[in-house]
Amino acid sequence: MTQASATTAPEPKVWGGGRSPFKVSYGKIMMWFFLVSDAFTFGAFLISYGTKRFFSHVWPDPNEVFHSFPFLNGHYPLLFVSLMTFILIMSSVTMVLAVHAGHYNDRQGVIKWLLWTIIGGICFLSCQAWEWTHLHHQNAWFGSFNDPNTPIESIKQFFGPKAIEHAAFAGGAGLEATNNFFNFFFTITGFHGFHVTIGVILLIIALINTINGTYQRRGHYEMIEKIGLYWHFVDLVWVFVFTCFYLL
Amino acid sequence: MAHEHHYDETKYTHLYEGDQSKLYSGIMLEHHTDVASPESKTQVKRIWKVFWILLVVTVVEVILGMYFHHIIPKPILATAFLLMTVAKAAYIVSVFMHLGDEKKTFFWSVLMPLILFIWFILAFLADGSFWLHMNTNERAGVQTEVTTK
Numbered sequence: 004m005t006q007a008s009a010t011t012a013p014e015p016k017v018w019g020g021g022r023s024p025f026k027v028s029y030g031k032i033m034m035w036f037f038l039v040s041d042a043f044t045f046g047a048f049l050i051s052y053g054t055k056r057f058f059s060h061v062w063p064d065p066n067e068v069f070h071s072f073p074f075l076n077g078h079y080p081l082l083f084v085s086l087m088t089f090i091l092i093m094s095s096v097t098m099v100l101a102v103h104a105g106h107y108n109d110r111q112g113v114i115k116w117l118l119w120t121i122i123g124g125i126c127f128l129s130c131q132a133w134e135w136t137h138l139h140h141q142n143a144w145f146g147s148f149n150d151p152n153t154p155i156e157s158i159k160q161f162f163g164p165k166a167i168e169h170a171a172f173a174g175g176a177g178l179e180a181t182n183n184f185f186n187f188f189f190t191i192t193g194f195h196g197f198h199v200t201i202g203v204i205l206l207i208i209a210l211i212n213t214i215n216g217t218y219q220r221r222g223h224y225e226m227i228e229k230i231g232l233y234w235h236f237v238d239l240v241w242v243f244v245f246t247c248f249y250l251l
Numbered sequence: 252m253a254h255e256h257h258y259d260e261t262k263y264t265h266l267y268e269g270d271q272s273k274l275y276s277g278i279m280l281e282h283h284t285d286v287a288s289p290e291s292k293t294q295v296k297r298i299w300k301v302f303w304i305l306l307v308v309t310v311v312e313v314i315l316g317m318y319f320h321h322i323i324p325k326p327i328l329a330t331a332f333l334l335m336t337v338a339k340a341a342y343i344v345s346v347f348m349h350l351g352d353e354k355k356t357f358f359w360s361v362l363m364p365l366i367l368f369i370w371f372i373l374a375f376l377a378d379g380s381f382w383l384h385m386n387t388n389e390r391a392g393v394q395t396e397v398t399t400k
Contacts, residue, residue: 025360039361050376054376055379066317085309096302096347103291104286106282107291112286222273222277222278223277231347242336246335250316250332
């Protein structure tokens, strides 16, 4: 069937070389496959988090761990992380609008939307810095709550009432779960934050190039599109991090 | 968004060897209209529509997580969260990353490897809960043995 259509069609064979069968350039294809491999890295992190969680009788309750908001004294579960999620979704929209402007060679549009995306990225990183600092003040860090002599009172603040009443809680399961939870939390959000930082740097470079007219002279804005793919991927990872750490 | 402009690709073979980006993201993607055209505006509308969908789904997730996590049984809630997460991911990938607009062969080349995740998640979570089960029973078994002796 394919052979017949290939011999009758006047155009060269799709997979015969000399053209991209996907109608996508090499650079863009490689960005996609880099993202596929990166998805496996993040996937491995999140699945190992899930495995550790399934290992344990008790697990910290996100509504108890994440309930603070800057400058407000009270119990606001999930409010701050909702703001962070909103900022990242918003920056994803401004990014896709920059890519869209690039498709139409609209230089002013690209500059405007890239600027908004950079601001969104910096806002997100600032929020994360605040959250890390806040948790650090509650003695949570990489490798924290590792000492078996830690008083049980100091970890109760991270758990819901049901977990505290569990028979295994005081016998070490509570402490082990707290230690695991924060190790995974700081490693995974840290790795994600590192990706966002790289994204912001790439966006700043792209903005400078756009202002200098580099892409206008090239005749296409593919670089914006490739960085856009990376940026959306970072947003995508956050969608999963949000579900795994804050919702489930 | 189908950019099916009919270019004689053979005319640009030299670009394939030299500058694929210019060929596929420049010449072949070239829009005949400007950014203020109706074609462009439809696309922008689509982007904002997806933004609202993502926002509403996230708000629903947060409300469920804040107020209903003690009321709704855990397995149902977890399934709901996972379905909503996958829905959001699908919108981001297909519209924001334009994967839905790429050729079907490319679409599947990217998505196929991710099928491994199904095994990955099932195997590891099953292992986790099995370990917990074994550990709990074993400990209980040892204890009863000790007490009966």
